[in-house]
Amino acid sequence: MALVAGVGWAADATEIARGKELFGKIQPSCAVCHTLQAAGAEGQVGPVLDELKPNADRVLRALKAGIGVMPSYADKLSDKDMRALASFVAKASGAAP
Template sequence: MRPRLALLPVLAAALALAGCPRLDPMNRQPKAKPYRAAPGAGGALGMRAPPEGTVPHGQLLPLEVATGLGPDGKAVAVSPVPVDAKLLARGRARFNVICAACHGVLGDGESQVALNMSLRRPPSLHQFRDVPDGHVFRVMSEGFGLMPSYAAELAVEDRWAIVAYVRALQLSQFATLDQVPPEARGKLEQEGR
């Protein structure tokens, strides 16, 4: 027992030294520190700019599409995803499954859930006609106040499809006659009589 006990202080010293950064061989080896001039690189920084065209891992979508934010860090005014009939149909289908339960099939906030939510009723989406497209995208992605994020249920493309459909719903309630294509106006005017 004696000899082993005698080793204790030596062991303790070895452990203490192992934790000492100056003596740690990994710490001492030659390397370029991020913001210092790299040896042999003509004074360039140790932390190099990625070669042009480098695609960050895990983020293959353009930043605006993935985040709804423009280069200025603000929500993009207009969706970066081109809208066509197929995207709108997709948006409608996903909206009716996910959003309508709270915001109503027309997006007007009339839903069974809304009637029973005492804390904060899901608002009518027609109030949000003037917010940027990117904002609506981000509400779905990040959640907003009492509304949870739906990023797990909705792929990025689906979220943009819903943005387009929400715009269509808003237009359906607030369009003026001159926004209607001329060939459809006659029919509307007749129905309105």
Template structure:
């Protein structure tokens, strides 16, 4: 293993949880504030303190990050598409956040 590879591996291991935590924080912020309309209007998600009754209860549905990402990008049923109003980073963060908090 080269020194460069070793250093990159150590850096990834050292910063992994921090980056994951930051991504989950961003995901929660997207869920609560950045998506317009806010996800809380329609969805129940205990971790976010939301009790929407229009869309599915995410705590019960326990969607995968891929399912959330697809739904957020393209919309589902009456849920609007957010693919043009949220960045890929925001969509990925909210998807991972929802998957993480519903599968504890």
């Protein structure tokens, strides 16, 4: 298990891998809008996650409620999948603890 920045849970390798898979798989895909080097994503609409370095709590809030033009994914993803995606983004972007 790994502690991921800004989360109230410990993410394991399986959860991080699931989050990476979801980053490019969910519709609309995170990769369409966001740039994140670890996911091979070069989106041009949303923030560059490598620069923003959001912690997992921030990503989770955005997934649940939406933010700006980003839609909520609460009706598309389970809580477990949203946590996995948030953990992956935080770890991959190098978020500070």
